[in-house]
Amino acid sequence: MTTGAQTPTPLDTRPRRSRLRTFLPLGLAVWLVLEIWLLTVVAGAAGGFTVFLLLLAGFLLGSVVIKRAGRRAFRNLNEALQRGTPPSSGGGSGLMMLGGLLLMIPGPVSDGLGLLLLLPPVQKAVGRYTERTVDRKLRAAGPGSLGDAFQQARMHRPDGKVVQGEVISRDERGEGRQDRRPPLTQ
Template sequence: MTTGVDPGPHPVRPRRSRLRTFLPLGIAAWLVLEIWLLTVVAGAAGGLTVFLLLVAGLLLGSLVIKRAGRRAFRNLNEALQRGTAPTRGGGNGLMMLGGLLLMLPGLISDAFGLLLLLPPVQKAVGGYAERTVDRKLREATAEGALGDAFQQARMYRPGGKVVQGEVIREDGRPGDTSRETGPRPPLTS
């Protein structure tokens, strides 16, 4: 089905990042390694032992997530009662990630989950993650990428229809023109 409109030359797609290229391969390798390790342990210790290890990881992970969630909620509640902004960090996010890794079936994910529960590892990983996020945000704002992304998404939708409009407030604040103009006509193509 052709519309008779020539869209012009096809835009050149940007190169895929290394993360998008290798992440699916890494996840597949991790899953194969987890399954292989479970079969090795099942051969050495028995299937019941592997089942009990998986159930223990599930229970321990849910306990860790519940505890970290309660602590995060308690910190938020205390900050709101004091009238201050909640403090960053505290390790709750990394504890929840460690609990989630414990809940996933597999021994490698359990080992990483247990590592994330150790305070020195939490401090190191948390510091690295915070520095990385700050650096990426500085790079994005220096290039103007965040503001430009929203502008480009609105203006350059391939095959999409751009509808120009304005915001009309209906809550009685200044700029409310809905009462003056009456009902708006429907959009037509």
Template sequence: MTTGASTPSFSTRPRRSRLRTFLPLGIVAWLVLEIWLLTVVAGAASGFVVFLLLLAGFVLGSVVIKRAGRRAFQNLNEALQRGGSPSSGGGNGLMMLGGLLLMIPGLVSDAVGLLLLIPPVQKAVAGYAERTVDRKLREAASGSLGDAFQQARIHRPDGKVVPGEVVRDEPGTYGDTPRGPVPPLTH
């Protein structure tokens, strides 16, 4: 016997973001490019030259990170001694990123890391990052509180969206437990 009422079934999954779709492909392409470039350099020169290049990149990257970290810590100390708030960093974050890219084995990452150590490039990248973050914050703030609650739903693996609340019913926390009832709030 069937009734006319049935629950709708949502079998479609939500769309993946572009970043989640293309980031793994980009990482794999970058790794293949790095390995190919290292083999080309090893074929043109020798394996020992490639080893020396990778070692020099690691040493230079560690020096850059140490210097940028020391400068950031010094800026923080000076700001705290003056009683003010710390500044935005003054390019130390991009210097650390450049040092990290130098430390990662590969010639493309070394080239990008060296580019990030050039002050005009740092200024351009910092400006672009700041504009992007400001735009994303404005987009996030333009939504209403209802939109935030709409996004805070539980997504089940089968694609169904279940609005809900987590209630923990553990002994010793509420109600008639060995500790007794929770006293009412009086104010």
């Protein structure tokens, strides 16, 4: 004898997987196969030693780019701290580091993407797109999410007081236990 109401199964209560989590492994596998296939095509046309030299040159160029971008980011941070102003977005240093990392990854496709990210117009376009996307996602985020956490981090008490507290975790029975970590501020 069954009634019209069914109890939900664990599969019904799970949240749906995002498209990124669904297609990212497939995209990485396709990218890996494409990189290997292109390396074999280049090796067949120019020889294995040429492929080795190309991979070595990409690795060395990528490491130089990452080192230079890191120095620039550190210098910008130092200058901002000396001026007493908040640091800027880095002036494309993050995208330069990403371009250097892509150059260091073996393969012609990643090298091409890395070289594209080193071009200033491409850096500006990708930087603007990324900034707009992050802003839109943070505005669309509901309470209790990452966007809310950024808002909470900016809240200050009007009198400037710091309220010290301790973390109390509740176990399944509802009994509290104190965490033995020291407070964040003195």
